[in-house]
Amino acid sequence: MKKYLILSAIFFLNTITPAAQNGAVHLNSLGFLPQLKKTATITKVCSEFNLIDETGKIVFSGKTTGPEYQKDVDQNVWHADFSSFTKPGEYMLKVPGVGQSVRFKIADDIFNFAAQASMRAFYLWRCGMAVDGDFNGIHYHQNACHLQDGFENYISKKGTQRDGTGGWHDAGDYGKYVVNAGVSLGVLFMAWDHFQAKIEKINLNIPETAPGLPDFLKELKWETDWVLKMQYPEGSGKVSHKLTRTNFSAFIMPDKDKEKRYFTEWSSAATADFVAIMAMASRYFQPYDTEYAKKCLDAAWVSYRFLLKNTEHKRFEQGDFQTGGYQTNDVDDRLWAAAEMWETTGDPSCLKDFENRAAEMDFKIEENWDWGSVSNLGMFTYALSKRKEKNADTEQSIKSNIIANADALVKKAGVDVYSRPLGGRYYWGCNGTVARQTVNLQVANKIQQKKEYIETALSAVDHIFGNNFYNRSYVTGLGIDPPMHPHDRRSGADNIDEPWPGYIVGGGHSATDWVDKQESYSHNEIAINWQAALVYAMMGFVN
Ligand code: 9MR
Ligand code: ZN
Secondary structure, eight states: OHHHHHHHHHHHHHHHOHHHHTTTEEOOTTEEOTTSOOEEEEOSOOSEEEEEETTSOEEEEEEOEEEEEETTTTEEEEEEEOTTOOOOEEEEEEETTTEEOOOEEEOTTTTHHHHHHHHHHHHHTBSSSOEEEEETTEEEEEOOOOTTOOBOGGGSSTTOBOOOOOSBOOBSSOOEEHHHHHHHHHHHHHHHHHHHHHHTTOOOOOOOSSTTSOHHHHHHHHHHHHHHHTBOTTSSOOBBSEEEOSSOOOSOOGGGOOSOOEEOOBOHHHHHHHHHHHHHHHHHHTTTOHHHHHHHHHHHHHHHHHHHHOOSOOOOOOTTOOSOOOOOOSHHHHHHHHHHHHHHHOOHHHHHHHHHHHHHTTTOOOSSOSTTOOHHHHHHHHHHOOOSOOOHHHHHHHHHHHHHHHHHHHHHHHHSTTOOTTTTOOOTTHHHHHHHHHHHHHHHHHHSOOHHHHHHHHHHHHHHTTOSTTOOOSBTTSSSSOOSSOBOHHHHHSSOSSOOTTOBOOOOSSTTOOOOOTTOHHHHBOBHHHHHHHHHHHHTTOO
16 A cells, blocks of 8 residues: 555656656746757756657757866756757657757747736736736636725825825835836837737737727836826826835735835936936827827926936935835936936936037946836937937947947856856846847847847746756746745745746845745745836747
């Protein structure tokens, strides 16, 4: 009896958890695009590999290269490269003496489903309305929440309530923060700009909250509608830094979170980000909704003019608040605002403002950027702008820095054993940065087309979906052995084992310390800024 039980347990494990028995062959578990590079990282001694099709036939063989030792993971690894095999189908990589990979496909549309899921994750994050989603046979549901948003106690009008409903929750917490909405929407609008034709192939299957808009913009409008409400209503142009409770809630569903939430004091970074977002919104909504486009641009001008008259950095002071700080210097935010205002309006004073600020920043392109450093967004908008009035030297400096930066990322991914374009840097939310580096690479590719740029962007995607130290996907519901315990209040409170799907988790603070534990918010939270980067990364590979 006992023996029978053990045998059947082994059989069971073999059939449902290939990951456990094949730990040494790390690759993008979603699969590969026929025409681009295909590699795997193997963490045991090996010399050759075979690609097996569904019938068990060897369709391609090769020699592995290696070993290469890398200190941060303390591993010797070998690489298998089967890029030259391009035939669509379902395969497995077998490495004699080591084991095999998960099953994966080679197909043109291999990333479409993950691209859709990562974008739908924004819909599932909506605040202020009931949300429903089906994924892998599971129904996820959330009641309408935070309908009392918000109170104005902290912006002088004692106790008054004003409409601040809508938008997306920020992360695993239910707060809403303008600075983080900034970098998120900036990257998402860029995705739309760079990949509109690809994005339009994807049906997001979201409710009709903005008739006449393509799905993707419909989702962004849910957030821009909320961002508009963060501008002070008295007409000054100031923008509240955030709308949150004074502290974080427990792990409860959002409709159960009844404590008062407040519009906070303004900050100059939030105000500048507001300008950039609204200028972008005006530009991208213009073809579908001219009235809304005008509303966004009018709001952007009010805040932009306010910033021109108020040049000092107005920091956000937490005071009573213990929720996310998102405190950041405003120099990069102001540069971004000027770039988007110019691109939307063509106004020469905005151009001058941007070019002066770009010079002050030495036309620098950041390798590693997030909510605290958004100058790249401005630099990229300017570099790719078709407007004619640019200063030729400024344009040249920025473009050559974009190329140099992308070349550096190609090099970094080239030497990292898991092809991580961020190399050995780890910190809170670094998985988001890895995904966001695909923006640098795709922009460089627009300036000077090079296969290495696209393939390094693909390396970032490979890394996220399994070609990493853990041989695990960092995105809930997708790929090999994905995170099961993200720091996400809904996932923790809804009595469903599987977490809400499609979300990238923050990642480790060193190469080997990531943990899939709900309590570890600094390793395993989800957040809109990292998610926007994931969406950008994925949309680049939709076919
Ligand atoms: O992403 C933010 C990270 O860069 C900071 O180091 C960290 C601490 O300030 O905060 C992170 O942002 C969190 C925010 O403050 C509140 N909502 C959840 C965010 C993701 O963890
Ligand atoms: Zn809410």
